[in-house]
Amino acid sequence: MNTIDVHGLVKRFGDKTVVDHVTMTVAEGEIVGFLGPNGSGKTTTIRIMCGLLTPDEGEGTVLGLNIRTESLRIKREVGYMTQKFSFYEDLTIGENLEFVARLYRLKPVEEHVARTLEELGLTTRRNQLAGTLSGGWKQRLALAACIMHKPKLLLLDEPTAGVDPKARREFWDEIHRLASGGLTVLVSTHYMDEAERCHRISYISYGKMLATGTVDEVVKNAGLTTFVLQGPHLDQVADALKERPGVDQVAPFGATLHVVGSDKAALEKALADVEKQHKGVSVKSGETSLEDVFIQFMSGSKDNMA
Amino acid sequence: MNSVFSFARLGALLIKEFIQMRRDRITFAMMLGVPLLQLVLFGYAINNDPKSLPAALVATSNDPYTRAIVAALQTTGYYRFDHVAQSAEQAEFLMARGDVSFVVTIPADFGRRVERGDNPQILIEADATDPAAASGAISTLSTVASQALLRAQGMQEAAAENARGQLDVVVHRRYNPEGISQYNIVPGLLGVILQMTMVMMTSIALTRETERGTMENLLAMPSSPLEIMLGKVLPYLAVGAVQVVVVLAASKLLFAIPFTGSMSLLLTAVLVFVLALVLLGYTISTIARTQMQALQLTFFFFLPSILLSGFMFPYRGMPGWAQIFGEIFPLTHFLRITRAVMLKGAELPAVAGEITWLVAFVALFAGVALVRFRRTLD
Numbered sequence: 121m122n123t124i125d126v127h128g129l130v131k132r133f134g135d136k137t138v139v140d141h142v143t144m145t146v147a148e149g150e151i152v153g154f155l156g157p158n159g160s161g162k163t164t165t166i167r168i169m170c171g172l173l174t175p176d177e178g179e180g181t182v183l184g185l186n187i188r189t190e191s192l193r194i195k196r197e198v199g200y201m202t203q204k205f206s207f208y209e210d211l212t213i214g215e216n217l218e219f220v221a222r223l224y225r226l227k228p229v230e231e232h233v234a235r236t237l238e239e240l241g242l243t244t245r246r247n248q249l250a251g252t253l254s255g256g257w258k259q260r261l262a263l264a265a266c267i268m269h270k271p272k273l274l275l276l277d278e279p280t281a282g283v284d285p286k287a288r289r290e291f292w293d294e295i296h297r298l299a300s301g302g303l304t305v306l307v308s309t310h311y312m313d314e315a316e317r318c319h320r321i322s323y324i325s326y327g328k329m330l331a332t333g334t335v336d337e338v339v340k341n342a343g344l345t346t347f348v349l350q351g352p353h354l355d356q357v358a359d360a361l362k363e364r365p366g367v368d369q370v371a372p373f374g375a376t377l378h379v380v381g382s383d384k385a386a387l388e389k390a391l392a393d394v395e396k397q398h399k400g401v402s403v404k405s406g407e408t409s410l411e412d413v414f415i416q417f418m419s420g421s422k423d424n425m426a
Numbered sequence: 427m428n429s430v431f432s433f434a435r436l437g438a439l440l441i442k443e444f445i446q447m448r449r450d451r452i453t454f455a456m457m458l459g460v461p462l463l464q465l466v467l468f469g470y471a472i473n474n475d476p477k478s479l480p481a482a483l484v485a486t487s488n489d490p491y492t493r494a495i496v497a498a499l500q501t502t503g504y505y506r507f508d509h510v511a512q513s514a515e516q517a518e519f520l521m522a523r524g525d526v527s528f529v530v531t532i533p534a535d536f537g538r539r540v541e542r543g544d545n546p547q548i549l550i551e552a553d554a555t556d557p558a559a560a561s562g563a564i565s566t567l568s569t570v571a572s573q574a575l576l577r578a579q580g581m582q583e584a585a586a587e588n589a590r591g592q593l594d595v596v597v598h599r600r601y602n603p604e605g606i607s608q609y610n611i612v613p614g615l616l617g618v619i620l621q622m623t624m625v626m627m628t629s630i631a632l633t634r635e636t637e638r639g640t641m642e643n644l645l646a647m648p649s650s651p652l653e654i655m656l657g658k659v660l661p662y663l664a665v666g667a668v669q670v671v672v673v674l675a676a677s678k679l680l681f682a683i684p685f686t687g688s689m690s691l692l693l694t695a696v697l698v699f700v701l702a703l704v705l706l707g708y709t710i711s712t713i714a715r716t717q718m719q720a721l722q723l724t725f726f727f728f729l730p731s732i733l734l735s736g737f738m739f740p741y742r743g744m745p746g747w748a749q750i751f752g753e754i755f756p757l758t759h760f761l762r763i764t765r766a767v768m769l770k771g772a773e774l775p776a777v778a779g780e781i782t783w784l785v786a787f788v789a790l791f792a793g794v795a796l797v798r799f800r801r802t803l804d
Contacts (some may be wrong), residue, residue, distance in 0.1 A: 170646055172803045191802075196648045206643035223647045 123148045123273050123304040124182025131164050138164045140327035146306055151299050153318030154308040157418050162308040162329040166275050170200045183272055199266035203277040206257045209251025213242055213261060216250050224269035232268055240264045254318035256287035276307040292317050312411045330417050335410055342413040345384040347391055349377040357394060364390035369415055380412045452719050465502045468733055475562045476541045476743020481528035482509035482517045489537030491578050498574030504563035524762050527742055547594040553645040554599035555769045556610045559740035568595045612677045613764040614737045617757050621703055622664055628707025629720040631658040637717055651799040659704035666700035686771035698784040705791035712798035731755040753800040759783040
């Protein structure tokens with residue numbers, strides 16, 4: 121049985137369809153990355169799964185529980201970490217954890233709180249107000265609070281936004297440690313390096329699920345060709361390339377230019393022309409990255425933000 | 427010059443401010459609609475010289491003189507005899523409950539004494555818990571009654587002048603013989619102060635969670651709407667209890683308000699009243715989207731409740747529609763209870779009706795709040 125098994129989810133706000141027939145399965149113990157641009161429906165989909173929103177259409181189960189009728193039981197079994205820090209800033213770290221422990225009826229409260237503080241390394245800062253913590257510590261506190269009741273599924277909504285690289289690295293080490301203990305994780309993110317640390321990724325754009333699979337599968341299935349250009353006056357080269365058919369993306373990376381296209385023949389022809397016109401520019405075959413794939417997805421899907 | 431003041435920059439600020447004002451519909455509606463509504467409402471409802479006050483008649487005989495006096499009192503416009511009491515005890519109960527503002531007693535031998543020229547007496551008892559409300563009615567009393575009696579006796583106006591004083595009108599200002607207005611205001615203030623703090627504090631209960639972003643987390647964790655509601659309102663019930671003790675102690679020590687009734691009855695009523703208030707505040711917080719809106723709604727509620735409940739102006743002096751409107755405020759009923767219990771020494775039977783009203787408010791507000799509570803973020 122899949123931990124998450126939802127199909128055909130639709131959620132509309134007014135006349136805007138925010139989630140448009142989303143189907144998703146996550147197996148037990150898997151870490152699945154949920155990617156997509158801002159406003160693509162990631163948060164809404166996660167909220168539907170943890171019972172905070174009712175879908176307009178579609179059915180599904182989370183931990184074998186119906187998302188429409190058993191949301192109260194889902195809430196007890198799931199740990200949900202919100203995008204914005206949503207614990208009480210005017211309560212201390214200890215008081216926040218005690219509050220959560222009591223809400224989940226964990227007994228004895230003191231033991232759970234003390235153990236969580238110990239694991240977090242926050243025992244000495246127990247009496248510090250949560251609002252005075254830095255972004256990275258807030259995120260660690262939030263994670264600790266939502267795994268305290270030992271959920272079977274963890275839903276994380278952009279948990280590492282605004283957190284420094286070292287804290288992010290530690291955060292992901294922790295996620296993998298939890299997953300090896302049998303916990304299933306669905307995590308939304310904008311960071312490509314984080315996507316690459318997931319077992320599988322799902323890409324959603326403007327409410328529609330566009331791709332799903334391992335990182336390699338997603339990159340391969342996108343069917344993109346990438347070339348790396350080097351040489352003088354690359355800004356002029358870039359302008360010239362943007363006009364050409366077959367060139368989908370032109371992006372400067374340091375002293376190089378990444379050129380991506382889905383039509384390999386057309387792209388090669390365009391590059392050959394440019395190479396002739398601009399002296400000293402060399403063209404090498406490059407590797408398509410996940411980011412290239414996502415930018416391709418984003419420019420290809422219709423914007424419904426308006 | 428340009429660096430200190432620029433019309434272009436002022437213009438930018440003004441345009442931004444007007445756009446924001448227009449976006450916040452509730453505020454906009456309140457700024458335009460509410461003043462007009464309040465002007466009409468209060469302009470017609472408030473009356474400092476209340477007329478047509480309910481009165482009870484205790485009269486055992488039905489002679490022409492009695493009828494003449496009653497008719498004359500009614501003609502003044504101050505008295506409205508809508509109760510006929512069979513006995514003094516029944517009249518007493520009517521007054522304790524606040525059903526009547528006056529009890530007019532005309533003794534059985536009144537007619538006989540008039541005919542004998544033997545200084546007839548009538549007794550008028552006025553509910554002086556609100557001294558202002560009764561004063562107009564009392565001041566016209568003696569002249570009107572004497573003239574009516576003389577007319578009934580068929581005497582000329584000139585002779586009437588000489589004969590004045592024959593009729594002896596005895597006025598009892600009940601519960602507050604010296605007409606001290608604090609006796610009326612201070613017990614009322616208990617209700618007003620409680621209302622201010624209780625409704626205001628609980629009206630931001632949920633909107634504060636929403637604005638700080640903690641609502642999403644609270645809803646994602648296993649807590650039921652009933653638990654959240656009780657968790658939000660019960661702490662303020664405790665705050666209210668402290669306030670009650672402070673206000674009651676101060677009214678005793680500073681203002682020497684007489685305390686004639688049962689303390690336990692008063693405290694029971696206060697408990698129900700405060701519960702109604704915190705639930706009302708909580709209901710507001712399920713409706714408002716922001717703390718600002720919640721406070722606006724609270725103030726929108728405060729003004730009519732203070733003006734139409736009988737706290738500032740005599741309730742009985744308002745027109746009928748305004749009196750009916752005044753019934754929708756818990757404060758109205760609480761004021762009747764505190765004044766009845768503290769000043770009149772009323773027992774449970776006299777205030778049972780008002781307590782029932784308060785219990786109904788508790789049930790209503792709790793019901794609305796639970797229905798309105800959004801268990802999801804939809």
